[in-house]
Amino acid sequence: MLRTPAVAGKFYPDDPRKLSQQISNLLDAESASAKIACRACLVPHAGYVYSGHIAASVFKRIALPKRIIVLGVRHFPYGAEAAIVSEGAWRTPLGDVPIDFDLAAKISQACPLLEEDPVAHQSEHSLEVQLPFLQHLDPGFTFVPIALGTIQFEALVSIGESLGKILAAEPDLLLLTTSDFNHYQDDAITRRKDHLAIERILHFDPRGLFDVCRQKEISMCGLGPAVAMLTALNHIGSKHAELVKYATSADVSGDTSAVVGYAGLLFR
Numbered sequence: 001m002l003r004t005p006a007v008a009g010k011f012y013p014d015d016p017r018k019l020s021q022q023i024s025n026l027l028d029a030e031s032a033s034a035k036i037a038c039r040a041c042l043v044p045h046a047g048y049v050y051s052g053h054i055a056a057s058v059f060k061r062i063a064l065p066k067r068i069i070v071l072g073v074r075h076f077p078y079g080a081e082a083a084i085v086s087e088g089a090w091r092t093p094l095g096d097v098p099i100d101f102d103l104a105a106k107i108s109q110a111c112p113l114l115e116e117d118p119v120a121h122q123s124e125h126s127l128e129v130q131l132p133f134l135q136h137l138d139p140g141f142t143f144v145p146i147a148l149g150t151i152q153f154e155a156l157v158s159i160g161e162s163l164g165k166i167l168a169a170e171p172d173l174l175l176l177t178t179s180d181f182n183h184y185q186d187d188a189i190t191r192r193k194d195h196l197a198i199e200r201i202l203h204f205d206p207r208g209l210f211d212v213c214r215q216k217e218i219s220m221c222g223l224g225p226a227v228a229m230l231t232a233l234n235h236i237g238s239k240h241a242e243l244v245k246y247a248t249s250a251d252v253s254g255d256t257s258a259v260v261g262y263a264g265l266l267f268r
Contacts (some may be wrong), residue, residue, distance in 0.1 A: 001088030001118055003046055007125040008093055011047040014202060016093045022048055023136045026056035035063040036268065039167060039238055040175040040229055042201070042222075044262040045072065045126040050249045051180070051262040055133055057245040057265035064138040064174065067100055068162065069107070070128035071177045071225045074149035080158060081149035082113050090128070090145070094135040100142035103170070107144060111162035113155055120147050126178045126222070148224040153210050160206065160228035166236025168225025177229040179222020181261030187250045193218045194246070194261040201265060202241045206230040240268040 008014035013022055026048065043058050044051035074081060086104035089096040108114055121127065127145050134141060148159070167173055181194040197218050200209035206227040211224050220226070244266055246258040 001085070003090045003118065003121065003187070004098070005092055006123050006128055011125055011129050014093050017222050019085070019093050020136060021134055022052070023133060026052045027060050027203055029053060030057045030060050033061060036061060036266070037063050038174060039236065040177060040233055040267040042177045042226060042229065042263065042265040043130065043178060044180050044264070045129050045178045046180055046249070046260060046262065050252050050260070053245060053264045054264040055130070057135055058266060059133050061244060061266060062141065062174070064134065064141065065172045066141045067170070067172060068126065068141055068143045068174045068176050068262050070127045070130055070135065070143050071146050071148070071175060071229060072124065072146040073179065073222045073225060074120050074124060075126065075221065077122055078123065080115035080117040081151055082115060082155070083120030083147045084108060084114040085121055086116055087144050090131060092128070092132050092135060094132050095139070097135065098133050098142050100144050103142070104144045107163070107166055110165050111159055113147065115147065118155055120146055120149070130176060130178060139252055148228065151224050153207070156224050156227040156230050157190070157206065159232025161235055163228060164232035167232055168236050169219040175229055175232060177222065177225045179220055179226050181218070181220050181223070181263055182256045183219040183260050187248055187256035187259045190248055190259050190261045191194050194263065197241060198246070198263055201226060201230065202243060204230055204234055204238065204241065206234070238267050242266045
């Protein structure tokens with residue numbers, strides 16, 4: 001199966017040269033530092049003009065491995081609510097990225113809640129927008145796409161524990177998780193809400209993150225993936241979390257009346 005781009009020309013340029021140039025500009029604008037080995041990261045998935053600088057700040061720090069699990073959101077009500085795709089490739093303007101069939105089989109065996117379902121991924125942008133960054137920085141990798149919709153906390157924990165077992169057995173993997181934070185409130189409210197969620201993430205607290213998002217009405221679209229990621233990291237005993245960069249769409253647009261929050265984090 002070849003998945004063709006759903007948001008090329010919308011969230012990022014569909015011309016390969018313009019796309020590479022935009023990614024280069026975003027990376028060049030971020031401070032240089034030594035690359036580090038990470039077990040997981042959390043990056044946004046809006047259009048590059050709004051959140052690409054946050055993604056760039058994270059990806060520039062990571063010594064990228066050759067196998068990556070991309071854990072994203074199912075924004076649209078199509079297909080399974082916990083969906084994996086185990087074979088084929090995903091196309092971007094920079095070329096095709098093969099799915100790691102062997103790794104996908106291990107994940108599916110460890111986590112029966114995941115359903116084989118390309119429909120859930122067909123129009124989903126949260127995973128797609130990560131691939132050009134990875135292709136630009138370190139081509140030749142394989143990946144496994146997983147999209148999570150609205151799922152009960154217990155199911156998210158089960159998925160996270162299964163992914164934790166995979167990470168424990170496969171230390172050369174990166175769990176790339178994607179989420180935007182609070183949506184469409186004013187800048188001050190969004191920043192206050194987002195840092196309540198970020199605090200729980202930095203403390204590796206999946207239950208606390210889930211609860212504070214519900215109690216404080218923080219519209220973090222990747223809450224499910226983040227809960228699963230934190231559960232997986234707790235399973236392997238990760239202790240170091242770092243907030244690399246935070247911003248809102250107002251930092252680009254200048255409009256503070258209705259913004260989206262973006263955060264980039266690393267985990268070791």
